[in-house]
Amino acid sequence: MSFHLTKNSTLFTPSNYNLLSITLNSTSKYTNSTINRITKRKLNTSNLLFKNGNTFNPNKISKSFFSASTVHKDINNNNGPKVKPLEKIDHTILELVRLNNNFNPNIHKVVPFYLDTVMLGVIPENVFQQLKKYNKTFSKNEKPFSIFAHKVTFSEYVNTFEKRGKAINDLLTHWRDNNTFSCLKGWRDELYPVFDGNHEIAFNIERSGIALFGLRAFGCHINGYVEDPETHKLKMWIAQRSFNKQTFPGKLDNIVAGGVSFPYSPTETAIKECLEEASMPQEISKQVVPCGAVTYISVEKRGISSDSQYVFDLKLPPSFKPKPNDNEVEGFHLMEFDEIIERLKKNEFKSNSGIVIIDFMIRHGILTHSMEVNYLDILSNIHRPIPFPGPNFIKMKNKK
Amino acid sequence: MSFHLTKNSTLFTPSNYNLLSITLNSTSKYTNSTINRITKRKLNTSNLLFKNGNTFNPNKISKSFFSASTVHKDINNNNGPKVKPLEKIDHTILELVRLNNNFNPNIHKVVPFYLDTVMLGVIPENVFQQLKKYNKTFSKNEKPFSIFAHKVTFSEYVNTFEKRGKAINDLLTHWRDNNTFSCLKGWRDELYPVFDGNHEIAFNIERSGIALFGLRAFGCHINGYVEDPETHKLKMWIAQRSFNKQTFPGKLDNIVAGGVSFPYSPTETAIKECLEEASMPQEISKQVVPCGAVTYISVEKRGISSDSQYVFDLKLPPSFKPKPNDNEVEGFHLMEFDEIIERLKKNEFKSNSGIVIIDFMIRHGILTHSMEVNYLDILSNIHRPIPFPGPNFIKMKNKK
Structure with a gap:
């Protein structure tokens, strides 16, 4: 059985990215490595970038468009953050969304990581090679991982919460001490x-x-x-990340964002971070409204981020001015959405924060179907299914 | 190559529906028909229901929970629509969302319908059989369709806008006149x-x-x-569909909804339908705010709906009362969200309208991650990628 497909067909247009995944899958099935084949079959939730794309190549995008030397620490002034694009770029919103949701099982080789019969994540090929090397340093009965060509699990004896945590921690400590992966330099x-x-x-x-x-x-x-009390026009407070930050230094960002870690719920985390990152008192921050989430799978230098970002809207009084409370933020700027869209298109935002703002603009009628031909594709791309298990915040709350 | 999978594994939990699709795909590949195999490969955008599901079977759901004889035409009264559930049911929100987005390439046999190299839609197997029968009634050079085991296209001579429309119209007229498909009884x-x-x-x-x-x-x-001016609590106007309506008679619905047909944009359609369906003057309806869209692929008695519903929020003055303007609506009811959630779970809403309200509740912090363990899965299910081409409203607007 074969399919009639040509490179220039509209199967390659943005609205057909999922189809493309399957198409490439079926044609390349017998030519690629085992690793890649597993990936394609197992992780076919892809909203992918174009492998043979005629419109867009993510590898051609420069990594940063900020020149640190041109930045002034103009906290809360009216001139906006001083950033100098290193070259002219003009992304579409759909490209930005796909840059952030760029995991493509047809391009990125991974091996699934299982706990018993449950897939918890996927291991990039370079990490898989290092993991095999590490596992070989143990004697047969002491190997912490069971490694097959098409999957990795814990060894049978690594069968408790504590033992699994220790096996992973020993591995990461070994890699950190040997400078195997640069992301571990940012050990937190x-x-x-x-x-x-x-x-x-x-x-x-x-x-x-x-x-x-x-x-x-x-x-x-x-x-x-x-919200402007007279015109009802909305503006948004935008943070600029510190140039000393381990991740995405100097990029524009949401006023507040943070990782959700046990035992905090997303809402508790949001309120906590409002104080820590923007000196925001609780009487304001406790008014955050949960308005959904963005989900994506992103391939980055540090690996693969299978992320779910809970999204909150917080209407701030016009008199409130956020202030940096730690060294994570250079400053805050109140921006009109015209400026935000312009800066988004220049890729000045941390990518997932930009996506959260795109979601905000769609929900509030600022970015509409009459402005944006890829409106529906953007919505699908920012709500990618994540095929690994997650927490139950309701159960967690009852346990506390 | 084989995968270690068991029926009871958490691959079958809600968060892994896409994975399940691939899993079933790989194990059942050599046992199913050609038609089914094509579907699986080509349309793997599935957010599917469970084939071997241990939790939920859509076929077990009764078709209607309304008993017409118990309904009073109590337009705009305060007691809500009189509907009597035919049996006790209590769906989860995720089940409702999946009932509406239930196309599953592992269950539903379809053949793709192409224009040249572009897939425009998929033909259910029973329709495919009737199409073959119809096409055979023509002599070789006059057959309107080219039919293969794995795809259908127009014949080479059917190569213009007019000829394609005629070929389709002749076919549908033939089917209508022969009572081949009951959906065509509702010819519009x-x-x-x-x-x-x-x-x-x-x-x-x-x-x-x-x-x-x-x-x-x-x-x-x-x-x-x-919005209650004092408590700021929200209520929503809910329509009950006429019992004479061809589709989903008696079901609860959004205050206004309608199909978007050329040359109207979604916003123009919304404003037009507000007058037609709810007697709403333009000075109110023109304040509709576009807030996104829900997308899904739904298998129904009438076929497969690959739908994109543009979503608008309209804050109505407390003094405004919608009134039916045609015979499509039994009446309107102002409901608290507690009641809406209760009625949703009893499957009293037209399914896609229920999904639009679920989206509203998520966007407005009424349905939150601290109430709903399947929050993220719900969001992915209501934003399914649709792998067929669509319109460009911006270009259409400029052409008008």
Whole structure:
């Protein structure tokens, strides 16, 4: 059986990305490696970028468009953050969304990571090679992992919460000490829980290593906005990340965002981070409204981020001015949405924060179907199904 | 290569529906028919129901929970619509969402319908059999369709907008006159455009036949809500559909909804339908705010609905009372969200309208992650990618 397909067909247009995944899958099935084949079959939730794309190549995008030397620490002034694009670029909103949701099982080779029969994440090929090397340093009965060509699990004796956590921690510590993966240089001493199929915590893992296994991570982002009392026009408070930050230095960001770690719920995390990141008193922050979530699978230098970001809207009084409370933020700027869209298209935002703002603009009628031909594709791309188990916040709350 | 999978594994939990699709795909590949195999490969955008499900079987759901004899025409009274559930049911929100988005390439046999190299829709197996029968009644050079085991296209000579529309119209008229498909009894004399890969109209098709080919349809739904000026609590105006309506008689519905047909944009359609369905003056209806869209692929008695419903929020003045303007609506009821959730779970809503209200509740912080363990899965299920081409409203607007 074969399919009649040509490269220039509209199967390659944005609205057909999922179809393309299957198409490439069926044609390349017998030519690619085992690893890749497993990936394609198992992780076919892809909203993918174009392999043979005639419109867009993510590898051609420069990594950063900020020149640190041109930035002034103009906290809360009216001139906006001083950033100098290194080259002219003009992304479409759909391209930005796909840059952030760029995991493509037809391009990125991964091996699934199982707990018993439950897939918890996926291991990029380079990490898989290092894992095999590490596992070989143990004698037969002491190997912490069972490694097959098409999957990785814990060894049979690694069968408790504590033992799994220790096996993972020993591995990451070894890699950190040997400078195997640069993401572990940002070791945070912050544990993220990994959930099994019953929403119970299977083990904890150091936050900086989570993307090495493509495990699920959960975060929250707050859209801090202000409504003009007369015109009802909305503006949004935008943070600029510190240039000293380990991840995405200098990029524009939501007013507040943070990882959700046990035992905090997304809402508790949101309120906590409002104080820590923007000096926001609780009488304001407790008015955050949960308005959905964005989900995506993103391939980055540090690995694969299978992320769910809970989204909150927070209407701020016009008199409130956020202030940095730690060294994570250079400053805050109140921006009109025209400016935000312009800066988004220049890729000046941390990518997932940009996506949260795109979601906000769609929900509030700022970015509409009459402005944006890819409206429906954008919505699908920011709500990608994540095929790994997650927490049950209701059960967690009752346990506390 | 084989995968270690068991029926009771958490691969079958809600968060893994896409994975399940692939799993079943790989194990059942050599046992199913060609038709089914094509479907699985080509349409793997599934957010599916469980084939071997241990939790939920859509076939067990009764078709209607309304007993017409118990309904009073109590338009705009305060007691809510009188509907008597025929049996006790209590769906979860995720089940409702999946009932509406229930196309599953592992269960539903379809053949793709192409225009040149562009897939426009999918034809259910029973329709495919009738199409073959119809095509055989023509002599070799006059057959309107080219039919293969794995795809259907127009014949080479059917190569213009007019010829394609005629071929489809002749076919549907033949089926209507022969009572082949009951959906055609509801012939509307309303044409829907079908778009090619360049967003141009490839042909028009009678609205009542669109699901026979799984072609894309576009609609708009308006959430008409009222905010209590003191408590800021929201209520929503809910319509009850006429018992004489061809589709979903007696079901609860959004205040206003309608199909988007050329040359109207979603916003123009929304405003037009507000007058037609709820006697709403333009000074109110023109304040509709576009707030996104829900997309899904739904298998129904009439065929396969590959739908995109543009969603609008409309804050109504507390003094405004919608009134039926035609015979489509029994009456309108202002409901608290507690009641709406209760009635949703009893499956009293037209399914896609229920989904639009679920989306509203998520966007407005009424249904939150701290109430709903399947929050993220719900969001992915209501934003399913639709792998067929659609219109470009911006280009259409400029052409008018």
